[in-house]
Amino acid sequence: MGDADGCSMHVVMLPWLAFGHILPFTELAKRIARQGHRVTLLSTPRNTRRLIRIPPALASLVRVVDVHLPRVERLPEGAEASIDLPSDALRPYLRVAYDTAFSHKLSDILREPGPERPDWVLIDYAAYWAPAAAARHGVPCAFLSLFGAAALSFFGPPEALMGRGRHAKTNLEDLTVVPDYVPFPTTVAYRAFEAREIFEPGLVPDDSGVSEGYRFAMAIQGSQLVGIRSSVGFEPEWLRVLGELYQKPVIPVGLFPPPPTQDVAGHEATLQWLNRQAPRSVVYAAFGSEAKLASAQLQTIALGLEASGLPFLWAFRPPADAGIGEGTAGLPEGFEERVDGRGLVCRGWVPQARLLAHESVGGFLTHAGxxxxxxxxxxxxxxxxxxxxxxxxxxxxxxxxKKIGVEVERDEDDGSFTPKDIAAALRRVMVEDEGKEFGTKVKELSEVFGNDEVNDQCVRDFFRRLLEYSKQ
Structure with missing residues (x-):
């Protein structure tokens, strides 16, 4: 496989249909191509148009293949990513469409003759059927996790994810305690309100025929190696636990953050506002593309930002319960007028990597994705x-x-929070003496997470392991 010296390989990449999966898979594809390997990246036409940008210099090495989704009952017309779904209850139908279309396309690619035949298939968790398909054509498969080692370790080995064995999480209480196979003290477990939210969608079969946990289990179990978006410099203890649980090579592939080079067209005024703020004084607030926050939650966040007294920039998405055309839904009455000059509310897409890299941004109120x-x-x-x-x-x-961040205080039973809780956490990190310790820690970690040389070396090491396996 590859050329005679093992200098080049051809890999097929299958990300799940969510912005938070397609974008990092695309970033990794570019980093792989810059090292001389060929990539075939599968997505859908709409996602290709709105998310995937391959630099001209890499166009000959990265082939983006459009996969058309079939019509599936209850799946809205034009829905090609989880962000397009008006309700989380519709996720199973997007999975049905994904399974049907992408499994057929992968089979077609695996049958391609000669140099077009891939050397490896790199899969996201959702493509649980891919390892068996690849094996039928003699092609090895690697599970590429976009989740950290601590989170994956918590759920245990593949059999536990399938609901079998002594480590299976078969009731809510199992999700709220640290597993007994973790050999060091830790608080990495769910709270009661989180366990209730994740148990059914994560561990109970849905209308796609299998649970999310089963998808993870089959993807991990059927793959020859596991690549994980992490670093030995960040969570070495959890990477060791994961290797013992999976009983196969677990290889960190680096963090590969997107470069802060996005087009800022339409956000010039935002950058000008940031330019006028003091260094490291601004809180950037954003909650990802997946969470569908309700109006009451957004209003609480807004009042918390206001009460903090800190300058802030909020990448605002309308609440899940807003009607069409309700542009101010989720914001308290008069909020934008009261914070005018101190806070900005940005609607629609924002160049997040570019904004986070601005010298005036010192804090990030985030959902912890x-x-x-x-x-x-x-x-x-x-x-x-x-x-x-x-x-x-x-x-x-x-x-x-790891003393890298502060969590907003929540009600242990229902997960609710108040404006005071938001404001207190922000001020603790940004203003109080303790914030200096956080600042020192994150500056140190920026050399682990943001160092391109370190991240690219992880990709090289990962491909060296792929090549070694291929030659066995």
């Missing part, structure tokens, strides 16, 4: 954590443990 953590720490900004779904609660506990 792994992508956002990576982008924030790569730019050396302090973190205030408000986890909302998926792995975010686990990520948040890890960062607090």
């Amino acid at each position: 792994w992508n956002s953590i990576t982008e924030g720490l790569a730019r050396g900004v302090r973190l205030v954590l408000l986890p909302l779904m998926f792995d975010q609660g686990l990520n948040s506990r890890l960062l607090v443990e």
Whole structure:
């Protein structure tokens, strides 16, 4: 496989249909191509148009293949990513469309003759059917995790993710305690309100026929290697746990944050406002593309930002319960007028990596998704954590443990929070004496998360392991 010296390989990449998966897969594809390997990246036409940008210098090495989704009952017309779904209850139908279309396209690619035949298939968790398909054609498969090692370790080995064995999480309480196989003290576990939110969608089969946990399990179990978006410089203890759980090579592929080079057309005034602020004084607030916050939650966040007294820039998305045309839904009455000059509310897409890299941004109020953590720490900004779904609660506990961020206080039973809780966490990180310690820590970690040389070396090491396996 590859050329005679092992200098070049051809890999197929299958990200799940979510912005937070397509974008990092694309960033990694570019880094792979810059090292001389060929990449075939699969997505859908709409996602290709709005998300995937391949520099002309890499166009000959990165082939983007459009995959058309079939019509699926209950899946809205034109929905090609999770952000397009008006309700999380529709996720299973996007998975059905993904499974059907992408499994067929992968089979076609695996049958391609000669040099077009891939050497490896690199899969996201959702493509649980890919390892078996690749094996039928004699092509090895690697699971490429966009989740950190601590979060994956918490859920245990593949059999536990399938609901089997002594480590299976078969009831809510199992999600609120640290697993007994973790050999060091930690608080990485879900709170009661988080466990209730994640148990059914994560561990119970949905209308796609399988659970999210089953997808992870089959993707991990069927792959020859596991690549994980992490670093030995950040969570070495959890990487060791994961290797023992999976009983196969677990290889950090680096953090590969997107470069702060996005087009800022339409946001010139925002950058001018940032230019007028003091260095490291501004809080950037954003909660990712997946979470569908309700009006009451957004109003609480708004009042918390206001009460903090800090300058802020908010990448605002309308609440899930807003009607069409309700542009101010989710904001308290008169909010934007009261914070005028001190705070900006930006609607629609914002160039997040570019904004986080601005010298006036010193804090990040975030949902603790792994992508956002990576982008924030790569730019050396302090973190205030408000986890909302998926792995975010686990990520948040890890960062607090490592004294990298502060988590917003929540009601332990229902997860509610107040404006006072938001303001207190922001001021603790940005103003109080303790904030200096956080500043020092995140500056150190920016050399782990944001160092291109270190991240590219991780990619080289990963491909060296792929090549070694191919030659066995």
